[in-house]
Amino acid sequence: MRKLLVAVAAAALALSACSSEGGAGSDGEVTITFWDNNGGPAREPIYKELITRFEAANPKIKVEYVGIPSASVQQKYDTAIAGGETPDVGGVTTSYLAHLVGQEALAPLDDRINGGPLKDKLLPSLVETVRQTAPDGKLYIVPSSANMDIVWYRTDWFQDAGLEAPKTWDEFISTATKLTDAGANKYGYTIRGGAGSVFQLITEAYAYSGVDNFFKDGQSTLGDPANAELVDKIADLYKKATPEADVNNSFTQMIAQFTGGSVAMMHHNLGSYSDVTKALGDKVAAMPLPVGPSGKRTVVPNPTDGFAVFRNSENQDAAWKFAEFLTSAESNSYWNEKVGQIPANTDVRSAAWIDSAAHVKMALGVLEDPATVLVPAPVYLPQYSSITKTDSEPQYQKVLLGELSAQQFLDDVAKKLTEAQKEWEDRK
């Protein structure tokens, strides 16, 4: 009680004199705050190690690590921006980058990147994705790693059944059916039907159809009949080669089913590497999404991860120094090896661990293959998330339950995307 009263009184007195933690100390020492946008016990130790290394190399700069739960990170950034309490450096992915740029919260990094050791050292495809996300084409994050959609599969089940990893969607579907033994609670595949479903469905649809552009003449290509064909095929698998509960699967349930041993194949991305290997060891491997009848490999890239320097930071130079350090060859290699993702720094490609990380090597192979066509989804659209989540996820569930046709479903989503894209173009 007394402590509280004192605090209130002291705070009221100090109303005008806000404390600024990030300020430079008298001895030239600065403290910068770093927000990890996907904080949690899995990543915290990795960053803590990098921070220790950074502080050893830069004794005048202290870094304060704050892990933000990934589910709330966008809201947390919004509140911080509105309240003027942004960190100095923050992890930001392209999925909400446009939103932050729109609020003028971030400092452009083009000059800093080009003026330092990172010049020409970043994967061009990732740099391009980041550029496309900002309305003015500037780099507001320095890309650090990329992710890719893949299919995790149980090598032991495949071996026992004498099957090979499927290369085409038709093989995929027959494999899933063959591996299903509903009586023994074993299923060939698991569909993500709940939260996050449509993000994944879109990557599957384009992998199948080979349509090589998200928009043609300003019209979304999502409603392409070939895309609908794939959605129909997936919906056909539901309950035949997948658990019935799949209609409500979000990532958490999906991975619980897979690591729990009741499912042979799961479409997710490299990010689940540590989870699946922890549970299944060497009985699990990754394959790229199968290709469709066209034989062309089309990839819808995942959001790109990176580090942003906030405009409000009083120590932008120190903040950049830290962001640069995190993306340097050594740190980038360390970090991506630990989380099992694709490093953005091209110097890392020669690192020894890439040879032994089969899934990363496979993904890099796909991205490096000149025949691979990248079809970036318009994550830069402010409405992209609401269109593909709130609006369409319940509709997709209807498709799975046979209450809505796949074509109708995709046409509806495509129409909304076309409108959003037009609005975006008009504003540019």
Added chain:
Amino acid sequence: MTETLTRPPVDAAPPPRQPTKRRRRAVAEEPGKPWMIRVPLVLYLLFTLIPFYWMLVFAVRPAGSTQLVPWPISLEHFDTVWNDIGFGIFFYNSVVMGLGVLVFVTILSVMGGYALARFKFRGQRVFLLAMLCSQFIPGAMMLIPLFVIFKGLGLLNSITGLIIAEVAFQLPLSLILMAGFIRNISVELEEAAMVDGCSRTRAFFAVVLPQLKPALVAVGSFAFIGAWNQFLFALMFATRQDKFTLPVGLSYTLGEFNTDFGALAAGGVVAAVPVVLVFAVVQRFLVQGLSAGAVKG
């Protein structure tokens, strides 16, 4: 394994059949048999308990295990959440916040409730109405204004700030509840005490307060649990990990790509046990408190 799990309801079903006619008559002229009540109740009980059981199983079995009845029990997940993830600190923060909110909400609602119940003052109705209306504003809408104010007051990153915010949000309803309880305590008793020479204050402490015990427990425990479960403010106002509370800590264990179910479940147990304990201790008073004055003698 599943057999052992499904058996209990079968075993549990027979006993309800045993009661004799005498007993059935005692339940008055209710049509039907006792099992018609008990079987659904047992099913409902299982329905509510199975998620808890599941959480417990995940928490005490080693990672990667699929046992349905975990043995031997492993405490590794508790060690992880408590020491590595920092639930020790989160727990302390939550306790401080919960107790702080409990104390302030109870004291303020008794004081305010007494004023509302016993005195007439100008604008009383408007005041009550304003109290009620404040319940219509969702916390999320107040988030940014509060954030800015707290920033100015230097109350971000402090449990004190969280207590203030939570007390402000909980007080209106607690106040209205408390006023209702106090209204149901007959004024005559107080007046009699005052005739015997008590001051109003002394009459309050000697006569009113003892009768308010069930109400205090009801309001206090709800205040505690409300604070214990508060997530939004705790998440938004804390930018230092040593100021996280349990709900924030729990969401912290849920990564975008990795979820350690064992740690999550162990964290869930840590967060749930105090609530269960609080209810186990106070539920007797709680029922009294909530129904106090329901029927006037």
